[in-house]
Amino acid sequence: MRLKDFKADLHVHTCLSPCADWEMSPRKIIRRSRELRLDLIAVCDHNSAENADAVMREGRRHGVCVLPGLEICSREEVHVLALFGELEPALAMQDLVYAHLPGENRPELFGHQIVATEADEVLAESPRLLIGATGLALDAIVRATHDRNGLSLAAHVDRPANGIIQQLGFIPAGLDLDGVEVSYRLSPAAARTAFPAIGPLPCVTSSDAHGLAEIGRARTVLRMAAPTLGEIGWALRGLHGRMVLT
Amino acid sequence: MNVKQITERFQLKVAAGANGLEREVNGGYCGDLLSDVMANAPVGCVWLTVQGHQNIVAVAVLREIAAVVLTGGRSPDPDTLEKAEQENLPVLLWGGSAYELAGRLYALGVGTPPPA
Numbered sequence: 001m002r003l004k005d006f007k008a009d010l011h012v013h014t015c016l017s018p019c020a021d022w023e024m025s026p027r028k029i030i031r032r033s034r035e036l037r038l039d040l041i042a043v044c045d046h047n048s049a050e051n052a053d054a055v056m057r058e059g060r061r062h063g064v065c066v067l068p069g070l071e072i073c074s075r076e077e078v079h080v081l082a083l084f085g086e087l088e089p090a091l092a093m094q095d096l097v098y099a100h101l102p103g104e105n106r107p108e109l110f111g112h113q114i115v116a117t118e119a120d121e122v123l124a125e126s127p128r129l130l131i132g133a134t135g136l137a138l139d140a141i142v143r144a145t146h147d148r149n150g151l152s153l154a155a156h157v158d159r160p161a162n163g164i165i166q167q168l169g170f171i172p173a174g175l176d177l178d179g180v181e182v183s184y185r186l187s188p189a190a191a192r193t194a195f196p197a198i199g200p201l202p203c204v205t206s207s208d209a210h211g212l213a214e215i216g217r218a219r220t221v222l223r224m225a226a227p228t229l230g231e232i233g234w235a236l237r238g239l240h241g242r243m244v245l246t
Numbered sequence: 247m248n249v250k251q252i253t254e255r256f257q258l259k260v261a262a263g264a265n266g267l268e269r270e271v272n273g274g275y276c277g278d279l280l281s282d283v284m285a286n287a288p289v290g291c292v293w294l295t296v297q298g299h300q301n302i303v304a305v306a307v308l309r310e311i312a313a314v315v316l317t318g319g320r321s322p323d324p325d326t327l328e329k330a331e332q333e334n335l336p337v338l339l340w341g342g343s344a345y346e347l348a349g350r351l352y353a354l355g356v357g358t359p360p361p362a
Contacts, residue, residue, distance in 0.1 A: 075281075076279075077279050077280065077281065103284070106304075106308060109304045109307055109308055110304055131301070132281055132284070133279070133280070133281035160298075160299070161297070161299040161301070
């Protein structure tokens with residue numbers, strides 16, 4: 001089995017996230033990803049995956065592999081990424097999140113939440129409070145992600161705002177995370193030194209892009225046979241020759 | 247009591263939103279989970295928190311909070327100060343613990359029910 005090095009940005013927002021720019025439309029995200037020669041991106045909007053399909057379709061047209069995901073806010077206000085290999089489990093996760101997400105958005109305060117088509121047309125504005133916290137505890141989110149065959153990564157653990165280390169003070173021992181994500185602000189190696197709480201957990205870095213210029217500002221190189229979720233899971237665990245290169 | 251009087255009484259540094267210092271203060275709230283503050287902070291309160299990121303401004307505007315005090319010597323992010331200025335939202339700095347400031351505000355009568 002021949003292994004290849006895939007350049008991945010596993011945390012990219014779209015115009016659905018209220019804090020993201022209007023320009024983060026499916027077409028522009030894919031165009032920018034191509035310019036940067038990214039092989040793989042994951043779409044992770046706050047508490048939603050409603051734009052994932054549009055970005056995936058556009059990605060298929062232009063040779064960028066797109067995985068659907070969500071950046072879920074736990075009741076402890078920890079951000080955790082849920083990454084999936086296919087749209088259906090991502091939407092199932094979204095259903096669970098929506099069932100536990102109170103509140104209505106106020107676009108004038110938090111920003112607009114645009115559901116877009118792959119042709120960059122506005123389908124709707126989401127009325128939900130996507131920037132809010134769900135009523136779901138962190139360990140429930142991790143379990144629910146795994147139940148739907150997804151990967152669960154604590155988001156931007158180095159960041160004070162909504163990072164697990166800031167919110168909880170540590171990473172709970174029993175929490176079955178597949179890894180942690182470090183923001184663009186420092187390398188995974190530097191993060192391991194600065195944040196010993198990361199311990200032996202696999203570490204990736206991504207852009208958390210809310211604007212086009214931010215896409216790919218941090219990326220993880222994954223040595224895998226193919227850009228699939230199962231291969232990423234192996235790379236995180238260092239199995240069968242797959243690995244995370246940084 | 248207004249925000250300016252509280253600032254002077256406790257020697258709080260005004261980091262942003264000086265134009266809002268005349269606002270009346272109707273109570274107080276301590277909270278670091280934004281979801282909790284959004285649900286429960288009283289309108290017109292002074293909000294004590296350790297969170298310095300820019301989302302605190304949107305929450306403060308949403309709940310019509312009179313002023314935000316960053317406790318424990320925390321510094322607000324530059325984005326936060328910029329947004330606070332736009333909203334005339336006072337962002338004040340207190341070097342000590344939220345517990346102490348809250349206790350002293352409460353002892354002054356901030357947020358306590360008026361005598362019968």
